[in-house]
Amino acid sequence: MNAPHPQMHLHKVELKSKDYKTDATSFWCAGCGHYGVLTGLLRSLAEIGVDPNYLVSVSGIGCSSRLPYFVNSYKMHTLHGRAGPVATGVQLARPDLSVVVSGGDGDGFSIGGGHMPHLARKNINMVYILMDNHVYGLTKGQCSPTSRQVMKTTTTPYGGLEEPLDPIMYMLTYGATFVGQAFAGNVKLASQLIKEGMEHKGFAFINLLSQCPSFNDIDTAQAFKDACEQVPDGHDTSDLVAAMATVNAAKKEGRIPTGLLYKTERPTLDERMAELVTRVGGHKDYDLRKIIDLARP
Numbered sequence: 045m046n047a048p049h050p051q052m053h054l055h056k057v058e059l060k061s062k063d064y065k066t067d068a069t070s071f072w073c074a075g076c077g078h079y080g081v082l083t084g085l086l087r088s089l090a091e092i093g094v095d096p097n098y099l100v101s102v103s104g105i106g107c108s109s110r111l112p113y114f115v116n117s118y119k120m121h122t123l124h125g126r127a128g129p130v131a132t133g134v135q136l137a138r139p140d141l142s143v144v145v146s147g148g149d150g151d152g153f154s155i156g157g158g159h160m161p162h163l164a165r166k167n168i169n170m171v172y173i174l175m176d177n178h179v180y181g182l183t184k185g186q187c188s189p190t191s192r193q194v195m196k197t198t199t200t201p202y203g204g205l206e207e208p209l210d211p212i213m214y215m216l217t218y219g220a221t222f223v224g225q226a227f228a229g230n231v232k233l234a235s236q237l238i239k240e241g242m243e244h245k246g247f248a249f250i251n252l253l254s255q256c257p258s259f260n261d262i263d264t265a266q267a268f269k270d271a272c273e274q275v276p277d278g279h280d281t282s283d284l285v286a287a288m289a290t291v292n293a294a295k296k297e298g299r300i301p302t303g304l305l306y307k308t309e310r311p312t313l314d315e316r317m318a319e320l321v322t323r324v325g326g327h328k329d330y331d332l333r334k335i336i337d338l339a340r341p
């Protein structure tokens with residue numbers, strides 16, 4: 045049985061979702077899907093009772109990467125595409141903290157694309173929320189790796205030349221141990237997935253489809269809502285091949301499968317490091333800071 049995240053037991057608090065919201069002024073446009081992601085996250089934090097003192101939200105650069113500003117937590121607004129590696133350092137140094145990464149499809153899969161397979165295969169214990177609006181929002185409407193080919197953008201005025209990347213297939217392929225998807229406007233499902241992802245020990249990837257009313261006029265809230273279809277109750281979340289087949293079948297029909305698509309259990313990188321340090325170094329209580337101190341000349 046996969047032991048739950050250590051923080052979840054030790055530091056529970058009773059707060060309402062509004063208590064997790066800072067009073068930072070939002071710069072997101074009216075009607076932006078990112079608001080749904082934020083509401084879903086705040087709700088899941090309250091449901092679990094996460095202590096903000098043990099929560100770190102990490103992001104790169106983009107409209108989506110502003111999310112940590114609004115979350116009552118420690119936070120790191122890092123470089124474009126580099127949230128994953130920074131969050132990895134946080135998680136390995138302090139495995140007792142809950143680490144939530146948020147960012148856009150450009151941040152995660154263009155400039156940051158090289159990091160994604162490694163977060164998944166190393167099974168870093170964190171939640172990665174992709175706020176996928178199929179476009180670069182902050183820089184005003186360039187095409188992203190998830191832009192649909194038919195979309196005309198400032199960099200593809202006649203439509204795209206490339207097939208879009210599917211973040212879900214990508215994550216299933218590279219070994220993420222928790223993979224879920226929802227329309228950001230379906231706050232109930234989004235918050236449920238984030239909650240389960242936070243309780244999951246390992247790399248939890250959640251793709252939240254988020255409309256950009258300013259720079260993407262084809263993937264509107266209504267279009268996402270109409271295309272999303274929750275996987276049936278009988279869906280076997282432990283079967284990787286079934287998860288891939290479900291995604292492929294849906295794609296052929298222009299549907300987007302939502303809900304928990306895949307979940308498995310395997311040691312996390314910090315657990316493997318703790319085991320190694322105990323076995324090889326003879327340290328009973330693994331603490332990276334102590335190890336670093338010991339290694340100092």
Ligand SMILES: Cc1ncc(C[n+]2csc(CCOP(=O)(O)OP(=O)(O)O)c2C)c(N)n1
Pocket residue numbers: 105106107108109124147148149150151152155175177179180181182183188
């Ligand atoms: C090294 C570097 N290259 C390019 C940029 C410019 N830039 C800032 S955000 C961004 C993409 C934003 O799109 P996305 O990550 O999808 O997030 P969104 O704004 O749509 O939420 C780009 C290209 C940058 N800040 N740093």
